[in-house]
Amino acid sequence: MNSDQAASGAKRSGGRSSSLAVRLRDRRALAEFVLDNLVWLMLAVVLIVFSSTIPHFFQIGIFANIVEQSTFVGVMAIGLAIVIIAGNMDLSVESVAALTAMVTGILFCARGIGLGVTLTPEWLVIPASLALALVVGGLVGAINGFLVVRLNMNAFIVTLAGYIWVRGLVVAISGGRSAQDLAPSLRFMGIQTVAHVPLIAWLAIACFVIFTFVMAKTPFGRHVTMIGGNPVATFRAGIKVDRLVLITFVVAGAVAGLAGWLLAIRTSGATANLGTGMLFNAFAAVVIGGVSLKGGIGRLPGVYAGVLLLSSIHTAINLMGLPAHYTQMILGALVLAAVLLDTVKLRIRQKFV
Amino acid sequence: MKRLLSSVIAALAILAAVAVAPAWAESKGKIYYMVPTLLDEFQTESVAAIEKFLKDVGYEPVTLNADNKTDLQQSQMNDVINLKPKAIVLAAVDFNALQPSIEKARAAGIPVMIFDRQITETQSDFTSVAGTVEIGYVAAGEIQRLLKEKNGSVKGKVLQVLGDPADPYTLDIQQGFEERMKEFPDVKIISLPAMQWEASNAGTIVADQMLANPDIDLIFVHAAHLAVAAVASLEAKGKKPGDVLLVSSNGAPVGLDLIRRGWEQVEVEQPLYAQAAAIGMFADKVVNKEEIKPGKYNVLGLESELTIESWGPNLKIPGAAITKENVDDSRFWGNLKAPAEPIKPVE
Numbered sequence: 001m002n003s004d005q006a007a008s009g010a011k012r013s014g015g016r017s018s019s020l021a022v023r024l025r026d027r028r029a030l031a032e033f034v035l036d037n038l039v040w041l042m043l044a045v046v047l048i049v050f051s052s053t054i055p056h057f058f059q060i061g062i063f064a065n066i067v068e069q070s071t072f073v074g075v076m077a078i079g080l081a082i083v084i085i086a087g088n089m090d091l092s093v094e095s096v097a098a099l100t101a102m103v104t105g106i107l108f109c110a111r112g113i114g115l116g117v118t119l120t121p122e123w124l125v126i127p128a129s130l131a132l133a134l135v136v137g138g139l140v141g142a143i144n145g146f147l148v149v150r151l152n153m154n155a156f157i158v159t160l161a162g163y164i165w166v167r168g169l170v171v172a173i174s175g176g177r178s179a180q181d182l183a184p185s186l187r188f189m190g191i192q193t194v195a196h197v198p199l200i201a202w203l204a205i206a207c208f209v210i211f212t213f214v215m216a217k218t219p220f221g222r223h224v225t226m227i228g229g230n231p232v233a234t235f236r237a238g239i240k241v242d243r244l245v246l247i248t249f250v251v252a253g254a255v256a257g258l259a260g261w262l263l264a265i266r267t268s269g270a271t272a273n274l275g276t277g278m279l280f281n282a283f284a285a286v287v288i289g290g291v292s293l294k295g296g297i298g299r300l301p302g303v304y305a306g307v308l309l310l311s312s313i314h315t316a317i318n319l320m321g322l323p324a325h326y327t328q329m330i331l332g333a334l335v336l337a338a339v340l341l342d343t344v345k346l347r348i349r350q351k352f353v
Numbered sequence: 354m355k356r357l358l359s360s361v362i363a364a365l366a367i368l369a370a371v372a373v374a375p376a377w378a379e380s381k382g383k384i385y386y387m388v389p390t391l392l393d394e395f396q397t398e399s400v401a402a403i404e405k406f407l408k409d410v411g412y413e414p415v416t417l418n419a420d421n422k423t424d425l426q427q428s429q430m431n432d433v434i435n436l437k438p439k440a441i442v443l444a445a446v447d448f449n450a451l452q453p454s455i456e457k458a459r460a461a462g463i464p465v466m467i468f469d470r471q472i473t474e475t476q477s478d479f480t481s482v483a484g485t486v487e488i489g490y491v492a493a494g495e496i497q498r499l500l501k502e503k504n505g506s507v508k509g510k511v512l513q514v515l516g517d518p519a520d521p522y523t524l525d526i527q528q529g530f531e532e533r534m535k536e537f538p539d540v541k542i543i544s545l546p547a548m549q550w551e552a553s554n555a556g557t558i559v560a561d562q563m564l565a566n567p568d569i570d571l572i573f574v575h576a577a578h579l580a581v582a583a584v585a586s587l588e589a590k591g592k593k594p595g596d597v598l599l600v601s602s603n604g605a606p607v608g609l610d611l612i613r614r615g616w617e618q619v620e621v622e623q624p625l626y627a628q629a630a631a632i633g634m635f636a637d638k639v640v641n642k643e644e645i646k647p648g649k650y651n652v653l654g655l656e657s658e659l660t661i662e663s664w665g666p667n668l669k670i671p672g673a674a675i676t677k678e679n680v681d682d683s684r685f686w687g688n689l690k691a692p693a694e695p696i697k698p699v700e
Binding site: 055056068072111171180187318319 | 558564
């Protein structure tokens with residue numbers, strides 16, 4: 001073999017290895033993409049199966065319903081996911097939503113225990129009630145955060161206590177009674193649709209978009225994820241861990257407050273048991289959406305897909321007329337499957353990616 | 354200084370004792386009311402009503418809320434038995450699970466009165482109920498009438514939104530309703546439960562079903578607060594009052610408001626005030642273990658029938674159908690005007 005032949009052989013083998021590397025990189029990227037978006041794939045499969053097997057499922061109205069039904073649990077799940085990504089827990093979000101729904105109901109409903117407060121011009125009711133809901137929710141979140149960060153109390157216990165005392169507060173301020181007939185300007189948000197989807201659902205989608213950006217593209221989001229992964233290392237890197245953890249609780253509270261405000265709009269008022277059971281759906285959505293309960297891992301679009309998946313199942317069960325117990329059984333199985341999938345994903349990543 | 358402080362405390366204690374003494378002297382003793390939950394308006398108002406009527410006849414009422422938890426109500430029963438009250442009024446979270454607690458209380462010599470949620474598998478000293486199955490009967494009668502008015506005969510499609518499927522209360526109403534609707538094969542009934550009696554769950558069911566079955570003639574929800582969410586969903590789908598007929602049960606204030614606004618046609622009332630008044634009227638007989646005679650009794654103007662059943666004396670008070678014509682009648686608890694006149698014990 002002369003030197004020219006050797007050079008061209010080396011060139012060929014170099015070309016082969018570089019194209020192999022490209023193929024490997026592409027495969028890895030594809031695997032990463034599939035693993036990261038598995039829940040969307042599941043959602044697509046579920047929707048196709050339901051559409052082809054359940055009568056009346058395949059129609060725009062039903063898909064709009066699914067999006068609308070995802071509003072409350074979805075918004076609640078945003079705050080919950082952020083706290084979990086930061087390595088903590090917030091069990092109080094459901095009760096916080098009930099509290100802000102009740103506050104909105106008491107102030108701006110005209111019947112039941114509603115005081116029928118009016119503002120001039122009428123549209124002012126929207127920002128005023130929204131601000132109030134965010135403040136009330138944020139306050140509860142701040143109390144939780146203070147107890148966890150400053151007094152070093154366990155987040156699970158603190159927020160479990162919050163779950164109980166805040167619901168108690170709802171019963172206390174309402175006296176167990178309900179408020180109804182919400183101010184028309186607020187009801188407008190629940191009735192008016194854009195592209196078949198009610199405004200409140202668009203608001204939830206906007207929340208997901210904003211918080212996805214915040215978590216993925218801002219220092220706040222990156223630092224929160226770092227804290228969840230390794231708080232000590234994050235602290236040593238000069239990041240104010242305590243302050244950020246406190247902020248995550250405030251955000252979770254405020255966002256839960258927003259969920260309650262939306263809930264009041266949807267149901268045109270509030271009852272003392274409003275939102276009961278939503279915490280578990282929110283948790284399920286967060287887990288199904290790929291957020292690790294150990295913290296440090298998770299993306300909000302996955303959480304939204306998780307919420308949509310759950311709403312699709314609820315809707316399918318409604319349409320099939322199956323007993324509601326099936327929803328709970330399927331929900332439980334889905335959460336287990338999601339956790340199992342998470343473990344499998346981790347192994348696949350370690351092996352191939 | 355210490356002596357002065359002690360004297361002041363002693364004086365205050367004596368004053369307090371003197372102030373409280375007349376109440377003690379008047380009271381015939383404590384009666385505990387075990388309320389299943391305070392998360393719905395019927396139960397909340399039942400506390401006010403039972404406390405009022407028990408006070409009318411000289412007892413000191415104490416209410417304990419079980420927060421819809423069977424185990425909590427069981428332990429509350431155990432605690433109360435140790436306190437040896439004059440009687441216990443029980444509205445059970447779970448009809449079956451509370452049986453041993455009732456038996457334990459009665460074995461300890463404490464009479465047990467059953468309020469609203471009938472327990473037939475064990476002996477009790479007095480039962481005051483509207484009859485949940487009967488509420489289903491009344492609803493069925495009204496729904497037959499409404500369908501006939503709308504469609505010319507009893508035919509059409511009915512969406513029945515139950516409460517939590519684990520709650521026997523809603524299952525009883527369903528049983529009564531479906532039993533009476535059986536003879537009308539042209540009525541198609543779609544039944545779905547709103548988990549945990551949560552309003553937005555009911556709203557979701559209505560929203561989905563109005564798309565899957567746009568020809569639904571009538572929606573029957575098992576509680577008025579669910580009707581509010583149902584109306585919100587109908588409104589969001591562009592429906593106007595009367596487009597889809599609506600019937601609800603329990604007679605809560607929100608249901609009466611929906612009738613006034615034209616969204617709801619009938620609310621089947623649970624006669625809460627009469628049920629609570631009966632507890633007060635028969636309290637002396639129960640506490641003193643006197644014989645309770647069967648027959649007709651007038652309870653707050655309602656002709657009620659007392660029968661001696663295998664589980665004990667059972668007073669059944671008829672539920673009423675509330676419509677636009679009689680919605681403002683003050684005897685309906687949904688108007689929240691508890692009778693001011695004190696009740697008298699049954700002789």
